[in-house]
Amino acid sequence: MIQAVFFDMDDTIYDTSGFAAIARRAAVKSMVHNGLKCSEDEGYECLMEIVKEKGSNYDKHFNILTERINGEEDPLIIVNGIITYHNTKFAMLKLEPESFSILLYLKSKNYKVGLITNGKKLKQWEKLVRLGVYPFFDDVVTSEDVGIEKPDVEIFKIAMDRLNVTADTSIMIGNNFDTDIIGACNAGMQSMIINSDITDEQQELLDKRGYTVKKLNNLIDLMKIL
Amino acid sequence: MIQAVFFDMDDTIYDTSGFAAIARRAAVKSMVHNGLKCSEDEGYECLMEIVKEKGSNYDKHFNILTERINGEEDPLIIVNGIITYHNTKFAMLKLEPESFSILLYLKSKNYKVGLITNGKKLKQWEKLVRLGVYPFFDDVVTSEDVGIEKPDVEIFKIAMDRLNVTADTSIMIGNNFDTDIIGACNAGMQSMIINSDITDEQQELLDKRGYTVKKLNNLIDLMKIL
Numbered sequence: 143m144i145q146a147v148f149f150d151m152d153d154t155i156y157d158t159s160g161f162a163a164i165a166r167r168a169a170v171k172s173m174v175h176n177g178l179k180c181s182e183d184e185g186y187e188c189l190m191e192i193v194k195e196k197g198s199n200y201d202k203h204f205n206i207l208t209e210r211i212n213g214e215e216d217p218l219i220i221v222n223g224i225i226t227y228h229n230t231k232f233a234m235l236k237l238e239p240e241s242f243s244i245l246l247y248l249k250s251k252n253y254k255v256g257l258i259t260n261g262k263k264l265k266q267w268e269k270l271v272r273l274g275v276y277p278f279f280d281d282v283v284t285s286e287d288v289g290i291e292k293p294d295v296e297i298f299k300i301a302m303d304r305l306n307v308t309a310d311t312s313i314m315i316g317n318n319f320d321t322d323i324i325g326a327c328n329a330g331m332q333s334m335i336i337n338s339d340i341t342d343e344q345q346e347l348l349d350k351r352g353y354t355v356k357k358l359n360n361l362i363d364l365m366k367i368l
Numbered sequence: 369m370i371q372a373v374f375f376d377m378d379d380t381i382y383d384t385s386g387f388a389a390i391a392r393r394a395a396v397k398s399m400v401h402n403g404l405k406c407s408e409d410e411g412y413e414c415l416m417e418i419v420k421e422k423g424s425n426y427d428k429h430f431n432i433l434t435e436r437i438n439g440e441e442d443p444l445i446i447v448n449g450i451i452t453y454h455n456t457k458f459a460m461l462k463l464e465p466e467s468f469s470i471l472l473y474l475k476s477k478n479y480k481v482g483l484i485t486n487g488k489k490l491k492q493w494e495k496l497v498r499l500g501v502y503p504f505f506d507d508v509v510t511s512e513d514v515g516i517e518k519p520d521v522e523i524f525k526i527a528m529d530r531l532n533v534t535a536d537t538s539i540m541i542g543n544n545f546d547t548d549i550i551g552a553c554n555a556g557m558q559s560m561i562i563n564s565d566i567t568d569e570q571q572e573l574l575d576k577r578g579y580t581v582k583k584l585n586n587l588i589d590l591m592k593i594l
Contacts (some may be wrong), residue, residue, distance in 0.1 A: 217493040218502060225488070225497060264450070267443040271451060276444060 144368045146254040147265040148315030152261070155241040155271055161166060166190075166231040169204065172226035173219050180211050182310040199262055214221075237273050253368075254305045258314070260285040260292050260321065268352030276308075281305055291348070302329075307325070315364075319344055334364070344345055370558070370594045372480040372533040374524075376542030377492055380564055381467040382499060391456040392416075395430065396453035399445050406437050418435075426486055443446065463499050470590060471504040479594075480531045484540070486511040486518050507531055519551030528555075540566070541590075545570055560590070 152158035170178070178185055184265040186209065192206050204223035209215050248255050255278055263284045270276035279295050283301045285291040290300070302312055309330035316322025317337040326333040327348075340348075396404070396411040404411055411433065418432050430449035435441050447463035474481050475527050485492050489512045496502035509527045511517040516526070528538055533555035542548025543563040552559040553574075566574075 161574075165576055217489050217508075218497065221493045221497050223492060263443050264447055267447045268451065271444065272445050 143311060144253070144257060144313050145311040146302070146313075147248055148168070148256040148258050148312060148314045149320035150314075150318065150322045151257055151259040152268055153240055153317040153320075154315060155245075155268050155275070156273060157238055158269075161191065161231060161234050162257040165227045166193075166236065168230040169223040170207075173204070173208070173223045176219050176222045178219050179206060185211065199265070219366075228308075234271075234331075235272050236278075236338060237275060242275070246274060247365075249278060251368075254280050254307060256280060256290065256301050256305050256350050257282045258297060258322075259283070260303045262286050264283075293328065295325065295329045298325055298329035298331060301306055302331075323348070369537060370539050371475055371537040372477070372482060372528070372531050373482050373525075373555075373594075374482040374527055374538060374540045376518075376540075376544065376548045377483055377485040377495065378487070379543040380541060380548075381471075381501070382462055382495055383464055384495075387457060387460050390460065391453045392419075394456040395453035397434075399430070399434070399449045402445050404434060404437050404445050408550060411437065412481045425491070443531060444458070451501075457508050458498070461495075463497050463501060471501060473591075475504060477594075480506050482531050483508045484518065484523060484524075484528050485509070501543060517545040519549065519554065521555045524551055524555035524557060528557075528571045539594075549574070570592040 149155055158288070161170055167182070167191055174180065174182050174331055176184055188210060189207050192203050192210075193200075194332060196203065196206070204220045204227075205215050207223070208219050211363045216271070232335060245255065257270070257279050259282075261284055263286045264286050267276070269281070270279070270282065273361070279299065281304045283304065285297065288297060288300050292298075298309075298314065302309060313332040313334060314322055314325075314326035315334045315336060317335065317342055319335060319338065323333045327345050349365050370474055386547075392415055393408070393412055396415055397408050400408050400411055401408065406414070411578060415429060415433050415435060418429050418436070419426075422429065422432070430446045430453075432439050433449070434445050438445070471481065481504055483496070487510055489510045490509050493502070494507070496505070496508065502508070507527065507530045509523060509530065511523065511542045514523060514525045514526055518524075524535075524540065526536060539558040539560060540548055540552035542552075543561065545561060545564065545566055549559045549561050
């Protein structure tokens with residue numbers, strides 16, 4: 143009997159990668175328009191290399207992009223990138239269509255609902271507040287907050303302790319096999335993978351370990367295993 | 369014969385302090401609404417103390433405010449402050465009424481126009497781009513950029529060199545007597561103080577040093593001395 147449902151945030155309840163891709167394309171378009179000496183496709187490709195090198199929480203992607211393409215930093219080009227990126231991101235900010243119904247359903251049935259996310263505390267909280275969904279969550283655990291990242295078993299244990307539930311009554315829902323699913327499995331929880339394709343090998347491993355993995359197309363899939 | 373007009377940015381072409389005060393009040397209101405345990409006035413007063421202690425470019429004012437008032441950081445309260453602050457600031461962002469006409473007038477008369485500002489390069493450029501006035505400026509000098517702050521004479525010399533003008537054909541317009549006016553005076557430029565009251569003592573010093581100080585109420589005042 144499931145009592146608590148834990149969610150991952152990025153690319154699970156919120157299409158972080160999809161929105162970031164569009165916002166970055168918009169930013170590069172504006173930078174090219176303001177003097178970045180390359181095509182929009184070249185600029186975007188170079189930006190993605192920089193994001194890969196530095197990680198998504200680094201705050202000088204556009205400085206480096208300008209330096210690599212033009213040979214020097216240019217504040218006009220950089221701030222046009224920053225402003226367009228933020229304007230686009232905030233204009234698009236909305237929840238995955240299924241997320242709101244699922245959260246509402248869970249609360250109506252008195253499940254405990256938690257969030258376990260790798261990322262910076264305030265950055266992740268800002269998304270929850272801007273999306274307007276933070277009241278759905280009984281608890282939010284960020285890796286920055288507790289100093290441990292998924293798939294470390296400890297972050298899942300902390301999250302369960304905080305909601306006063308045990309692994310055999312908890313399920314983790316996420317998009318990332320290596321962090322969300324493996325971690326939850328090792329913590330003894332059930333889990334469900336969504337927004338992600340898994341290999342036959344992964345599926346085999348999952349079947350052996352005896353916990354559920356499905357693609358979440360609608361509320362029905364979740365209700366079936368609750 | 370004046371050939372180049374240099375402007376300060378904050379509280380000269382843009383009412384930085386006025387807009388920041390409103391945005392901070394809005395932020396505190398939202399924080400109190402979300403659980404900051406004080407009145408709005410108490411919260412604002414405490415925030416202003418923190419800004420004074422840490423400077424306006426520090427990026428954790430709201431963290432400290434939450435910790436001082438509630439005894440601990442609370443991400444929900446902090447991000448509500450941040451989001452409201454930014455939304456309010458961007459909603460209000462506009463030029464001082466006189467600034468646009470003056471910049472347009474100067475360009476129509478082929479004056480060289482520069483900006484000399486103490487502050488972070490990208491933060492200051494972001495204002496110029498969001499305000500839509502950066503095309504008016506032939507050159508922008510930020511203290512971060514050159515590693516020297518007003519009133520140091522060097523920053524004025526660099527600005528004049530970049531526009532290829534001399535001190536006797538340059539005027540500095542700013543709101544701060546101690547940085548803009550004293551600095552420009554020591555660099556041998558004329559100057560004009562605006563948006564600021566000056567003491568009799570300051571006026572006396574200015575008269576002695578033989579350069580012009582006026583309150584800029586409209587274009588006429590500036591045209592008279594050009």
